[in-house]
Amino acid sequence: MTSLTSAVFARRAQRQFTIVDAHAHAGPYSLFFIPDSGPDAMVRVMDRCGVSRALFSSHLAIQLDASAGNDVTAAAVSAHPGRLSGYLVINPWQDPRAEAERYADDPRFAGIKLHPSLHHYALTGPRYAAAFEYAELTGCPVLTHTYAGSEWDDLSVVAAVAERYPSVTILAGHSGITPTGFDSAIAVARRMPNVVLEVCGSFMRGEDIIRMVGELGADRVVFGSDFPFIDLRMSLGRVIFAQLSDEERAAVLGGTMLSLLSRQRSAHGTLRGVA
Numbered sequence: 001m002t003s004l005t006s007a008v009f010a011r012r013a014q015r016q017f018t019i020v021d022a023h024a025h026a027g028p029y030s031l032f033f034i035p036d037s038g039p040d041a042m043v044r045v046m047d048r049c050g051v052s053r054a055l056f057s058s059h060l061a062i063q064l065d066a067s068a069g070n071d072v073t074a075a076a077v078s079a080h081p082g083r084l085s086g087y088l089v090i091n092p093w094q095d096p097r098a099e100a101e102r103y104a105d106d107p108r109f110a111g112i113k114l115h116p117s118l119h120h121y122a123l124t125g126p127r128y129a130a131a132f133e134y135a136e137l138t139g140c141p142v143l144t145h146t147y148a149g150s151e152w153d154d155l156s157v158v159a160a161v162a163e164r165y166p167s168v169t170i171l172a173g174h175s176g177i178t179p180t181g182f183d184s185a186i187a188v189a190r191r192m193p194n195v196v197l198e199v200c201g202s203f204m205r206g207e208d209i210i211r212m213v214g215e216l217g218a219d220r221v222v223f224g225s226d227f228p229f230i231d232l233r234m235s236l237g238r239v240i241f242a243q244l245s246d247e248e249r250a251a252v253l254g255g256t257m258l259s260l261l262s263r264q265r266s267a268h269g270t271l272r273g274v275a
Helices: 004-009 039-049 060-061 066-079 096-102 127-137 155-164 177-191 207-215 230-241 247-263
Strands: 020-028 052-057 084-089 109-116 142-145 170-173 197-198
Touching: 004 197, 020 039, 020 066, 020 170, 020 247, 039 052, 039 060, 039 066, 039 230, 052 060, 052 109, 052 207, 052 247, 060 066, 066 084, 066 096, 066 109, 066 230, 084 096, 096 127, 109 127, 155 170, 155 177, 155 197, 170 177, 177 197, 177 207, 207 230, 207 247, 230 247
Parallel strands: 020 052, 052 084, 084 109, 109 142, 142 170, 170 197
Antiparallel strands: none
């Protein structure tokens, strides 16, 4: 291959949009095998796909041990500064107030991650109070798993929490997951200005993203991949090939999330949440 041909076919990261993945994971997962689950591999995939930054939580944190998993997340962010940011996982059964306070003001964490369905604890429960109080103090977003029809994190439960904490930005992870869930997510976000829809999920289509942007505005919708559960390329393709304006696409792919992250401030005061 000539040098000219090599230059033509050289892999070049896209530069038109700043892409921020608002929903990713790293580390081994107990329910299926991930060939290379570490943060180094994650960054290599991001490089191939032109993703500038990813916010992620460790599988260890959401599944078994929030404290140990959050330590793993912090170490990964230290190893990849500027490329990875952590979600502090709060497990309602594992001393949530102490975990929120332990990493207070640590710049390696950009938000809080909750998984009510996995932890079998409703988002409205008092054991999550420390997480939302911390978000009130710091301005960091809270990414919560949502699933239409779930007693733990149906969109109606998200709406109740959004009303209780109007100053907290709540990212509705998966936007309810199912097509029915998408309808509910749009309805809730329309009523609750602090609810932002995150678009990863196996049922999500470009048409659904177009409708969310059309009904709510691009400043209420953020890109997430759920990597490695879902191929980053497929998740990106839904947004890149959706019939959006360049301005809308830029906002969904990264601009909106960067704006949300810019609102953070130092923690102060005392957390009152139930331990």
